[in-house]
Amino acid sequence: MRKTFSEITDQIIREDEKTVLLLGDIGIFAFRKTIEDFPLRAMNFGIMEQTMISFASGLAKEKFIPIVHTIAPFLVERAYEQLKVDFGYQQLGGNFISVGASNDYSSLGCTHHCPGDVAALLNIPGFEVIVPGSQMEFKEAFYKKYANNNPTYFRLTEFPNRENLPFNNGQGLKLKNGNAATIIAIGPVLDLVLPAINNLDVELLYINQIMPFNRELISSNCKSNKILIVEPFYSGTILPYIMESLRGRTLLIEQAGISRDFMTDYVTISKQQDMKFYQEYNILEKISRLIGSNS
Amino acid sequence: MNDINVLKSLRKDILLAAYKAGEGHVPSAFSILELIFGFYKQLHSDQQSLAGKDIKDKFVLSKGHGALALYAVLAEFDYFSKTWVENFAQENSLFGGHPDWLKVPGVEASTGSLGHGIGIAAGMAYAQKIQGNNSKIFCLIGDGELNEGTVWETCLVANHHKLSNFIVLVDQNHSSDRAIKTEPLQDKFRSFGFLTKSINGNNFDEVKAIYADKSEYETPRAIIAETIKGFGIKEMENNPEWHHKTPDAKTFESFMSQLI
Numbered sequence: 001m002r003k004t005f006s007e008i009t010d011q012i013i014r015e016d017e018k019t020v021l022l023l024g025d026i027g028i029f030a031f032r033k034t035i036e037d038f039p040l041r042a043m044n045f046g047i048m049e050q051t052m053i054s055f056a057s058g059l060a061k062e063k064f065i066p067i068v069h070t071i072a073p074f075l076v077e078r079a080y081e082q083l084k085v086d087f088g089y090q091q092l093g094g095n096f097i098s099v100g101a102s103n104d105y106s107s108l109g110c111t112h113h114c115p116g117d118v119a120a121l122l123n124i125p126g127f128e129v130i131v132p133g134s135q136m137e138f139k140e141a142f143y144k145k146y147a148n149n150n151p152t153y154f155r156l157t158e159f160p161n162r163e164n165l166p167f168n169n170g171q172g173l174k175l176k177n178g179n180a181a182t183i184i185a186i187g188p189v190l191d192l193v194l195p196a197i198n199n200l201d202v203e204l205l206y207i208n209q210i211m212p213f214n215r216e217l218i219s220s221n222c223k224s225n226k227i228l229i230v231e232p233f234y235s236g237t238i239l240p241y242i243m244e245s246l247r248g249r250t251l252l253i254e255q256a257g258i259s260r261d262f263m264t265d266y267v268t269i270s271k272q273q274d275m276k277f278y279q280e281y282n283i284l285e286k287i288s289r290l291i292g293s294n295s
Numbered sequence: 296m297n298d299i300n301v302l303k304s305l306r307k308d309i310l311l312a313a314y315k316a317g318e319g320h321v322p323s324a325f326s327i328l329e330l331i332f333g334f335y336k337q338l339h340s341d342q343q344s345l346a347g348k349d350i351k352d353k354f355v356l357s358k359g360h361g362a363l364a365l366y367a368v369l370a371e372f373d374y375f376s377k378t379w380v381e382n383f384a385q386e387n388s389l390f391g392g393h394p395d396w397l398k399v400p401g402v403e404a405s406t407g408s409l410g411h412g413i414g415i416a417a418g419m420a421y422a423q424k425i426q427g428n429n430s431k432i433f434c435l436i437g438d439g440e441l442n443e444g445t446v447w448e449t450c451l452v453a454n455h456h457k458l459s460n461f462i463v464l465v466d467q468n469h470s471s472d473r474a475i476k477t478e479p480l481q482d483k484f485r486s487f488g489f490l491t492k493s494i495n496g497n498n499f500d501e502v503k504a505i506y507a508d509k510s511e512y513e514t515p516r517a518i519i520a521e522t523i524k525g526f527g528i529k530e531m532e533n534n535p536e537w538h539h540k541t542p543d544a545k546t547f548e549s550f551m552s553q554l555i
Contacts, residue, residue, distance in 0.1 A: 006378070012327055029521075040425045045452070047454070047510060048445075048448040048451070048452070049443075049450060050410075050414070050445050050448070051445050051448035051449050052416075053414075054411050054414025054415050054417075054418065054445065054449075055414050055415070055417055055418035055421070055449070056414075056418060057414075057415050057418060058414065058415040058416060058417060058418020058419040058420075058421070058422065059418045059419075059421065059422050060418075061415065061418070062418070062419050062422030063406070063417055063422075064422055081408060081411075082411065082414075085405070085411055086411055086414075086415060089405055090397070090404070091397060137338070222326065
């Protein structure tokens, strides 16, 4: 995804003279040609995320389109008030592209983990939040959204799904029909979900844009009252939006996502994928429990 | 009306607005009034001249709690009606205790949380610079605001990009002295690559000279404006009790009589 990001951003910087790329001292090698060719509109801003966001809003105020990139906890949590005030409150457009989704940088320790980014951004009115599951989704989303005049967050992961799905303008997709339960999968967790539901009579809904939330996708589907929400960030992040979409119905809901613990065991990335995620997510067990229960 | 009398009249507007609302940071507004009035007077004068009709200099009030002074000056230059004093900081008013650029004509940034406006202003200055425009961006910060790390981060950035069109005005009213000492300020800004100058920020002749200076500089500048918090009303001057306090009816009359 990072390579796709650098390629599409390079293209946008070359095509659109109103765009400015600000890097928080990461991705410098990948963007070396962009920086060399456009030194005024592509720069290594340095390690000062709060000022980078304020500065970006000043650019936006003067009709430029900032593209800001750094590691998720530093972009969202460290500079949260700048995102809230300088972009959200001031209703200015800008693009914020993070790497290191949730525990992607597991072995670097908790300073570099960020499973709370999306939950935090959902508290800023007007922010668009995009969680692409694959490179093509990101590419399509970024090209379509970068000049949308809204503050927009793109969450890149080191572990995209194998299958490229269309971004579908952030409206989500219905990937499978079924009656026994509905599985709602967000972005890159699709690869964890698909093997678990292979032969089951369940409906599968896929979401890659969290905000604005497409309530219609949920309300016009979900025929069963049994729902499993599978999230790549803190479990429970999108629950209020599901509940709102299905207001008035009695639901049996299971959730799978990142638990609210500091992950201090430095588990390696591959093991995290193979073991810990599957243990935490435990999707098959949760679906079986859901289908077997009386609602 | 001469400038001194206009400034007295604006102080009356500020006091009246705060009195009616029971809200507002009056002493902060009084310490920066000359600095804001000077900017808009110069801008207005420049734009009246044929050569200056394209001048688009901008002013960012980073210490948003000084909004009363900004509103008073903007109304004086007809950005909106003087009736702002009637509904300042009241329900459904355009004019809050801190300025909102989406609501108030002439306001460049929605500030209030300290340390934000200066970064925004630097971004605006950079945007002007890379478009080849010669517009200047003036940003007024408070001495308490200097405690915020983002102020100094922004200074690093402004120096790195040689933002010669970026001018930081420091309202040195010493409100921060009880917490963190900020002196010597000129040395600090110089070490960050700024050209510096110290003025009496409540002396309008000295303030006017800053904005009238059309010299070309190669670096960002910092103007350290020594001011008196609450300037113009003896009981308020340098009295922390008044930082966020509004007068009762009797005190209001007494204060107004000092501004004649």
